[in-house]
Amino acid sequence: MESEVILGNSNARFSGVTSTMLQCLEYQRQWISVRVLGKHFLPDGEMNVKLWELITLAREPLPGGRWRVFHARRNDEMIQALLLKHVFGVKIKILFTSTAQRNHTGFTRWLMAHMDAVISTCQAAASYLSEPPKAIVPHGVRTDIYFPANKRSEELAHLGVHTRYAIGIFGRVREQKGVHLFVKACIDVLKNNPDYTALIVGAITAKNKNFVAGLKEQIQQAHLQDRILFLGEQPFEKIPRLFRAMSLVAALSDNEGFGLTVLEAMSSGAAVLATEAGAWPEVIEQGKEGYVVPVDDQPAITEKLDSLLSDPVALENMGRAGRQKALEKYTVEREAKQLCEIYRSLQ
Incomplete structure (x- = not known):
């Protein structure tokens, strides 16, 4: 052989x-x-x-x-x-x-x-x-597959999102991935940022149905069920297009081996908000492609998300910087x- x-x-x-x-x-x-x-x-x-x-x-x-x-x-x-x-x-x-x-x-x-x-x-x-x-x-990351949208508005329309911008979190929907932190931050922040819809993309296993039911109840109580959406598991080939619709992607895991989500987001032209897990602190330069916050730090996540969503121009610049870094190094x-x-x- x-x-x-x-x-x-x-x-x-x-x-x-x-x-x-x-x-x-x-x-x-x-x-x-x-x-x-x-x-x-x-x-x-x-x-x-x-x-x-x-x-x-x-x-x-x-x-x-x-x-x-x-x-x-x-x-x-x-x-x-x-x-x-x-x-x-x-x-x-x-x-x-x-x-x-x-x-x-x-x-x-x-x-x-x-x-x-x-x-x-x-x-x-x-x-x-x-x-x-x-x-x-x-x-x-495959930069030829994960690339920025020519017109993000068209990607949003394809998803049925009616706000100007979308933010998201990707991966199996469970506590270890920090989905509850993302939902809580969105509940606190989206009321004052009406131009954004939050999308949660990933499989929901039987083990995590109660976890998700609790999150949906919180969203319902905040009257944000039309702006914080669970898309469920998506076919592998549709994931790149979902990333292209995002202005910001959150990656809030407790731990990661490396964490490709951040690179996929950066390559797609999205700003990133990540925890100090995996390789993320080594990949993200604070304030350039996005921000890194401590693991499981709800106040820090909420504060940083609020700051990022209040400045769409800065988000756009971070997305461009992330794309450039992905092309050069990743x-x-x-x-x-x-x-x-x-x-x-x-x-």
Whole structure:
């Protein structure tokens, strides 16, 4: 098997990790020979390699004695790679991307200690590693898919929004994502900012139905049910257009591995209001592309949202600055190139 790189793809449920892998893959397959262990969500089934194929076909190194690289992004993918290498004798070097911003379990630390290299996506995640990572490779965004609207008014009309501007929060609707903080801030702020509608975009699971019912009751009591709207889960292909309608996107999670929402918003020309989670404090320059506030700080969120909505011109300028930063520093192509350089350094 001549493939230089094997990518782990062990999760049958679509996640941010899956999205990152697939977006980078679109570029990497142009530059290197790559196969994917796990068929989930692959656009091209021929890229999938089965475990038995790796075991039987990859026991010899590549021509010239070069090593294949197995890129793991999850614990179970590290386990797969270690079994392939040490039990079945597959000739691979193993790379792991660590994104977690928390103390790792003893088992995870043991797995990482047996990697040939560990990288991270931001300094915050790197700070939880026992040794400095080989590199920091920030995630990127598809700037050709997430781009500003030519006429935001047309995007709003498409959504049936009748105010001049829209703000939003994206992701599964649950407390960990800070949706309750967003709703409370909107209730306090929208009454004095009649030009704005707030949109909440994301799946509502059975577990969170009571949580959402409580939020809807608060909205109803404030008589804002026409201006704070739950759109539910949206098809993946419709998400970029929703971002294009936004003047501001809030990202208020308790914690994040990286947090692509902010990059998707910036690339779409929206200002951002985010908590000090994930890579957000490293991505957002205060007052330039938006603002970062402490986690779970309702007064700070409400105060900053009120300030931002009171100045649509400043919001527009922040959105332009965010788009420029995404183009310069946070494209998927840039991320994919950096990863390919690391793969080659391990071979």
